Amino acid sequence: MVKSRPDAAVVKLVASHQGLRRLGRRLGFYLMVAAVAITLNFIIPRLMPGDPGTQLLLKIQQTTGIAPSEETVKNVRALFGGDDQNLAAQYLTYLGQIFQGNLGVSTSQYPTPVSELVFAALPWTVLLVGISTVLAFAIGVTIGISLGWKAGGRADSFFTPAAAILGSIPYFWVAVLAVWFFAIILGWFPIAGGYDPSIVPGFSLLYVLGILKFGFLPAATIIFSTFGGWVIGQRNMMVTTLGEDYILLAKAKGLSPRRIMFRYAARNAILPSFTGLALSIAGIVAGALLTEVVFGYPGMGSLLFRAVTERDYPVMQAVFLLTTFAVLIANFIADSTYALLDPRTREDG
C-alpha cells in the first residue's frame, strides 16, 4: 500500500504542465467557436428570405449608376450566395476571402472596403468595453465582497436586491438619461462623439484628454449597467466561501479579520467571478453596442446601427464576425487570468 511519493519539483512540473494543457484545450475550444462563427456568417445570409446577394448587386448598381465589376460580383456571391456554384465551392471561395481579410465592400459607403470601416471602429469599442468592464468588475467585486462578509446586515439587505433590479435596467435607457442629464442639462460632457474633431488625432495630451472626456459618459453608463451583476455573484460566492472549513480554521488561528476576509475568503471567492467574466463578456459587448448608438460613439455599435438602418449587409456581417473574435479573445484572457489565480488546475468540464 505504500505509494512512492513524487517530490515537490516533479509535482509542480506536472501541475504547471496540466495548467498549460488546460489553456491549450481552451484555446482549441475558442478556435472551434471561431470556426462556427465563420460558418454561421456564411450560412445566415443564405437562409434569409429573398436573395441578399442580388439585392446587394442591385443596390451597388443604383448607387454607382454602373454595373458592378466582375470581381465585385464574385466577391458578393461568395459572401452572400446566390450564384450557380455548389455550396461547397462557395464555402471554399468564402473561406479564401475571409483569410485574406477581404470582407467585401460597403454598400452604403460604396466602394469603401468593409474591413477598412470595421478596423477603424474596432479600437474604439475595444477600448471602451475593455476599460469599463475592468472597472465594473473591480467595483462590483469589491462591493460584493464587503456585502457578503456581512451577509444579512443592513447594507446587504438593501443593496443586494437593489443590485438585482439594476440588472434589468436597459443600457440604452441609462445612456439616454445620462446624455440628457449630464450632457444637456448640466453640460459637463459632450453630447455625442468619441473625440474632439477640432484637435488633430495623435498621441498628444489634448487629444487623449479629449478621448477621456468623450468616453467618460459611455463608460460610466456601461459600468453602471453591469456592476450589479458582479455584486450579486461575488456576494453569493463570498457567503458560500465563509461557510468553508478553511475559514473556520483561519478564525481558530486567531488571524486578523482583514486577513481572513481577503487572503482566505475573498481570494477564493473571487475565482468563480472570473469564470463569470468570461461568460458575460458577450452580453457586455451587446450592451456597449447599444450604448454607442446613443452616444454616437465611433465604434462597432454605431457602425452596426448605420449598417442595419441602411441594410448594408456586408458591414453587418463583418461586425458580427469581428465582435465574435474580440469576445473570444477577451474570453481567453479571462480564462488565463483564472488559471493564473487558481493553483489547482482542476478541470470542471
Add this chain to the structure above:
Amino acid sequence: MRNALSDRRAQAGLLIALFFTAIAIFGPLINEHVLHQNPLAIDLEAFGQPPSSAHLLGTTSSGQDVLAQLIAGASQSMIAGLVAALLGTAIAIIIGVTAGTLGGRIDSALTAVTNIFLTLPGFALILIVAGYTSNAGPVLIGTIIAVFGWAGGSRALRAQSLSLRNRDFVQASRMIGESRIRVVIVEVLPHLTGWVTVMLLMGFVGGILSEAGLAFLGLSGVDTVSWGTMISQAQAQNALLGGMWWWFAPPGLCIVALGGSVALINFALDQSYNPRLSGLSRGQLNAFQKIKKRVQRTPKSPQSSENVLEISGLTVEYVTDRGNVVACKQVSLNVRRGEIVGLAGESGSGKSTLLTSLVRLDRPPAVTTSGSVLFTDRQGKTTDLVSQSEAELRPLRWTSISLVLQSAMTALNPVMRLGDQFIDVLQTHDTTLSKAAAQKKTHELLKNVGIAPNRSNSYPHEMSGGMRQRATIALALACDPELVVMDEPTTAVDVVMQRQILANVLDLQRKFGFAIVFVTHDLSLLVEIADRIAIMYAGKIIEVAAAEEIWNAPQHPYTVGLRDSFPPLSQTTVSLRGIPGAPPDLRNPPSGCSFHPRCPLKFDGCDRDEPELLQIGETSVACHQYEGANPKEMVIQ
C-alpha cells in the same frame, strides 16, 4: 416556494408584474374606451406637449399620446418576454436534461454545442438575423432570443440532472427497468422545478430587455409601438435637446419596473432555494446581539485550576425565526493537563456543536447562550472564554487551544502554499518573528509529522490525503498550544494511514504534553487512545468515565448500545448490535430522558423527569436507574 412568496420584496414584484400583465391584455380596450386615444394617431395640433389633462403623459413630437403608446407597448414587451422565456427554457430543458441524463457521447456532443452557443455573442447574432428580417414582430424577436439564449440554462440543467442521475432514486427506477423518458419526467424533472422557475424568470427579463434593445435599433416593425421604439424615436427626434422627459423617461421606467419586478421575484426565489445564501435574518441578528452582550457582560471571576479546561453548564442554541433549538444543554466536562479526553456520539448528538462552542467559533445560527469555558494556561492564569469578546479571544487562539478538522482537504486554504499557512499564524502570534525564522519553524513542525521541508512550497491539492492531514496536525502545534481539539481527524484517510497518524499524534502528545479533546463517532478508536471518554446524546453528556470503564463496564444504556455497535479494532470476533430507532429531533426533543424512546430499560418516570449527571465513583452518568443506587451492583450486560 411559500417562503419566497412571504417575502415582501417578492410580493411587491408579483404585484407589479400582474399589473403589467393586465395592461398588456386590456391595453387596447383601455386606450379605446378609457383614454380615447389611438397610440399611432398623429396630431400636429398638439405636438411635443408636456403632461396635461388632455394628454396625461404629454405627447410626442408628432402629437401622439405618450400614455397610450406606453399602454400599447406593454403587450409587445410581454409577448417577446414570454416567448423568449418559454421557448428558451424548453430548449434548455430538452438539451440540458438529455445531456445530463444520457451521458456518454451524446452528452459530450450536446455540451460542446451548448458551450459554443454560450460563448458566441448571441446579441450580435440576433442583430444580424433581425437585420435581415426587417419587420420583426415580438413573437419573432422572442423566438430569435430563445434560439440564441438557451445555453446558460441548459448548462445549469445538465449539471443538475447529472448529479441527480447518480442519486439513489433515479438509479433505483433505472434498475427496475423504467424507460428513460419516464424516469426523466417522473423522477428528474420535479427536482429541477427550482432551476426551471429561475430560468423562466431570467429568460423573461432577458426577453424584454433584448426586445427593447432591438426595437431601439429600429429592428421591430415600423408601425408597432414598443417601449424600445419609443425611446429610439424620442432620441432620434431630439426629445433630449428639447427636454421632453415625459417622452423618453416613462418607457424606460416601464421596462425597469417590469424587468425589475421579475428580477425581484427571482431574487426571493433564489434565496428561498438556497437558504444559506440569505445569511441571517434581522430577527436572528438581533437575538444574536442580545445573547452575545449578555454572555459577555457576565464574566466569571475564575479561580485558578489544575485542569487546563473546565466546561460548565455550557448551553448552545440554534437561533431561528421560529424559536430556538437547544443543541447542547448544560454540558460540563473537565480536561486535565496533558490528558486525552474522547468525546463520542452519533451525528446529531451535538458533539460538533460543542466542539465549535468550546473553541468559541459557533457557526451561525448556533450561539452559546450560557455556561462557561475556563481555560488555565501554564502560568496558572485562568480565563473564561465564553465571556471574552472576539478581539480579546484573538491573541488566545491557537496559542491556547488549536484545532484539527475532519477533512484536511477543506481545512487548508486551497490557494495558499502550505508554508504560508504556517507563517501567517506564527507571525500573527509573535509579531517579532522574522519571515526566515517563521520558515525555519515551519520546517521543524513539518518534520515532526514526517513531511519534508520543501513541501512547504506545495499547494494543498499537490499533496496526498494523508500528508495533508498530517500537515494540519503540524499546523495545530505551531504555537505550542496547551489543548488541541481534534474533530474526527482520521475519518477521511484509509486505515493504514489512520494508524500512522494516530501513532504520530500520540508520540507528539507525549513529547510536548498538550491535552487533546478527540471528537469522533468511533467509540472503539477512542478506547484505544483516550484516557477518559464522554458520551453525548441529544445535546447532553450522558456518561463520562475512564476509557476502559466505558468499554468494559458502560453504565448508561445508550453507551452499552454504542459499544455493541462497534467491534474493537484489536478483535475480529464481532457481535454487532446496533441501537434500534433514530436519534431524536432536537427541534422537538422527547420529554424526560431523551433516550427513553429507544431505551430497552426504560421504566416508569423516564419519560417524565430529566436525569441529572450523577457522580458515582469515578463515573458520571445521567440515568434514573442510578439515582440512589450503587452502580457497581447494577452493571448492565
